[in-house]
Amino acid sequence: MFPRHDDPGAHRTGTARFAVVGNPENRRVALFDRAVRAAGLPAPRVVPWAHVLRTGGAGFAGDELVRLDSPGENAEVDRLLRGAEDPTRVEGSGRWYASLMSALRGLRGGIRLDDTDELAVLFDKRRCHAVLAGADVPVPDSPTSGADAAPVRGWADVRALMREHRMPRLFVKPAHGSSASGVLAIESAGGGRIRATTSVELVPEGRLFNSLRVRRYHDERQIAAIVDTLAPDGLHLERWLPKGSQRGRAADLRVVVVAGRATHAVVRTSASPLTNLHLGGRRGDLDVARAAVESAGARWTDVLGVCERAAACFPRTLCVGVDLLPAVGWRRVAVGEVNAFGDLLPRLTGLPGSGAEGLDTYAAQVAAALARHTPPHHPHDQHHPHHPHENETGTAHALA
Amino acid sequence: MTIGDHLHVFHRLPVHPFPGPDERRDLPEPDGYAWRVSVDVYETEEEWTAAFARFLETVDTTRVRALVVGAWGEAYDSDSGPVIESLLAARDRLPALRAVFLGDMVMEESEISWIQQTDVTPLLTGFPDLAELGVRGGSDLLFPALRHTGLRRLTIEAGGLPAEVVRGVGASDLPALEHLDLWLGTPDYGGDSQVADLEPVLSGDRLPRLRHLALRNSEIQDAVAAAVASAPVVARLETLDLSMGVLTDEGAAALLGGQPLTHLKKLDLHHHYISEPLQDRIRQTLEPAGVEVDLDRGDADDDHGADRRYVAVGE
Known part of the structure; x- marks a missing residue:
């Protein structure tokens, strides 16, 4: 699935080039840059979000593989998106969304590794919930999504x-x-x-x-x-789905899905209901989580399968980070959120059997992007990268 | 800190969850496990009483020795009354039952101080052979004084234990009780007991066999320690547990200045606010005599001053 730069297949990717829309000083961009160069390719062209937002867009060459990365953690970009003078303020996410969507519509050309319409859903938790529920992906009940969604004015x-x-x-x-x-x-x-x-x-x-x-x-x-x-x-x-615990702390999982396949996973545990690492969450133990699932009589592959089904709702987005909530007892799971920029898991290598063993989330995406979008050079070499979930995850159409 | 884990062991038996209605799983030997009967708070497929009825039908309950009652629904809005009634109604089918834990819920299911309890003593009067009772949650908990000749272990975990309950336990005749563990908690969550309420326990008059005493998780842990320092019951203890509370140098000095504690096997003070010099003195006094001392500070963080000291388990 993921050709390495030392694979013979990688030679046919010699002409590929990447661009990334991001905040140039951010470590996400640095990590992606490193992954591209490690694949033997020239460093990606970095297009700053600040530039995109100030000029109302950006253009890309027809053969450029265009990755979007998070516009977060940059005060100027935050001001342009939210109109907020102070990045620690909470208000303004509605304007942030409108500004981001408008900026996305100003991106021209290139081969996008995501999709503006899908991002519009991914960045609206109500719409995202409705799409997941419509695809029979288990999600916590929500009265604010779907056709009979209730307005919440206060x-x-x-x-x-x-x-x-x-x-x-x-x-x-x-x-x-x-x-x-x-x-x-x-x-x-x-x-x-x-x-x-x-x-x-x-x-x-x-x-x-x-x-x-x-x-x-x-x-x-x-x-x-x-x-x-x-x-x-x-x-x-x-x-509120009561979450399962690990070593006395509430737990959830962040599962990264690349090209339809669950490739990376971490457990996050917390003494509070919020598991985010910057709020006191800690990395948990994935083997212990897997053992908890299996001893509860469920199958780990099914758990990863739920994440892949969630990601399959966004077939034109190369990579998403799925927040998976294990219910108390670890026998059932539900998808909390699907994050478009949920791949910041530095140094974490891929799950055994995922095809991304030894690769971090960035290297896995570079390999998957090349496999998807780089045509083979020789007719006799023509074959599709293939994995068993190809049809199920809806990625096949993107491979041509 | 909050309650994050379900019980793994109860009554010296590994806890085995009784499967949900849609699970097909092999069941282990009835007497080899403490059976956990619980319902899903989130997607209630059945009432707790229905789950328990299924348990009675499925498992040879004449061999069941220990029961762990987990979530009985939205325990912050419905009390344990129906659970207790079900257990009492099944008395004849549970001849081997020796241990009950009532309310094994984690924070994600209900905060400890939100768990609605009720009068739990019918479990003791209804099961005269019960040797162990555990209860989690102090809201609306009642424990009127009683006499029970079989009970060896009593544990009540709470973010705030009502003074009435403390007084009821103290006024009970428990001639077989070896292990008493009370989480006193804070007034914020209904823990309004004073040291005077502990006097009957500390005198030990009605607790001739007591060997392990825990009076912990208390906002007034210093005062509890000071009272314990001269309490007659201490002479018969193997384990003294004053952990999880707001125990400072004041309480530690009182312990050091009180009766000798060198006869103890263990002194548990974990989660404390005692300074290094006093910790050293405690160790120097007790460890040479072979006492195991637990002075793990845990998440008791004393960097924010006296007004930011908390019990380990509150809300």
């Missing part, structure tokens, strides 16, 4: 949905958020008892900041103030 609407859908514990997420920004894990019970767990810091004037510390709010007025402030950006609600 905390009063959230409260109403919690009642109507018998949802005393739920996650409230900005529809266009990332990295747990603006996410609240809310639990409620009779007698007016309520608590929100979040990284949002509510300052006295009512503005919201992302904090590196997980906070607990017990005062419903404060929770309402946060949700009311976030609501204009769009909110996605989903039932």
Whole structure:
């Protein structure tokens, strides 16, 4: 599946060239650059997001393989996307989304490794949830996705949905958020008892900041103030699926799927309901997770299969990072999110049997992109890279 | 810290989950495991009572020695009453039952202090041969004083244990009790007991066989330690556990200045706020006498001052 640069097949890729739209100073770009050069190719042309956003687009040569990377972690780019002066502010994800989609429509030419329409879904948790549910991918219930989606204009609407859908514990997420920004894990019970767990810091004037510390709010007025402030950006609600644990900490998995195939996976564990590494999450043990799945009577290949089915909803996107939620007991799983830029797992090599053994997520994508988009030189050498899930994952059409 | 793991071992038996309604799995020997009966909080396929009825039909319950009751639904909104009723109604079918744990839920299922309990003593009066009872969650928990001649181990885990419960345990006649473990918690979550409420336990008058005493996870751990330092019951203990609470130099000094503790096999103080010099003194006093001392600080982080000291398990 993934020709290495020392494979004979790699020679036919001598003319391939990559471009990457990213923030040039960001380590994501550096990691991709290294993977391209390690494949024996010239360094990718870096097109800064700041340039794309200021000029309203960018052009690419017809044979350039164009990768988009995260526009995050750059104050100027953040200002151009969100209009926010302070990158630690939570508000503005609605404008961020509109600006990003507009910028994507300004990208011309090249061979894209993703797809603007698919990205429009991936960056809207409500639409993404609906697409996954429509494909029978297990997802937590959500009253805010699909045809009869409810509008969420503020905390009063959230409260109403919690009642109507018998949802005393739920996650409230900005529809266009990332990295747990603006996410609240809310639990409620009779007698007016309520608590929100979040990284949002509510300052006295009512503005919201992302904090590196997980906070607990017990005062419903404060929770309402946060949700009311976030609501204009769009909110996605989903039932809180109680997660399985590993060594006393709640666990989920990030599974990277490249060209339809689950290639890389890590376990993240946390003492709080939020497992993000910058909020105190830690890497867990994948072997222990696999053993937990198997001792619960489920199959690990099925677990990876769920991730591949989620990724198959986005057949024109080379790589996605699937957040997989194991239910308490590890017998069932559901997909929490699918991330377009979910491949930042430095130094992690591929799963055994995935075809990406020994490759990090970037090298796996370079190899997969070359396999997909580089025509063979000699007629007798003509064959499709093939793996057993090809039809199931819907990648076959992209191989021609 | 929160409760993150289900019990793996209970009553010295490995815990085996009783399968859900749609699972087809071979069942192990009934007497070799503690059976965990639980329902899915998220997708309730059946009520807990239905799961337990299935358990009674499927497993030879005359050989079942230990039961772990896991989630019985949305335990923050429904109490353990129906669970207790089901267990009592099945009394005749559980002649070998010696141990019950009520409420083995992790934070992802329900915060410990949100678990709605009820009067749990009918389990003791209904099962006179019960040797071990464990309870998680202090909300609405009741423990009126009783006499039970079989109970050897009693554990109540809570983010806040109501004073009524502490007093009820203290006023109970438990002549066989060897192991008592109370998580006292904080007033924020209903833990309103005072040291005076512990006096009947500390005197040991009604606990002649007590060998292991844990009074832990307390916001007033210093005061508990000071009371323990002169408590008559301590002389008969092998293990003293004052862990998981807000134990500072004040409590540590009281322990060092009180009765000798050198007869203990173990002193557990993990998760504490004791300074290095006092930790050293505790070790120097007890370790030469062969006492195992646990002074693991855990996630008790003392960098933020006295107003940011917490018990290990609160909400």
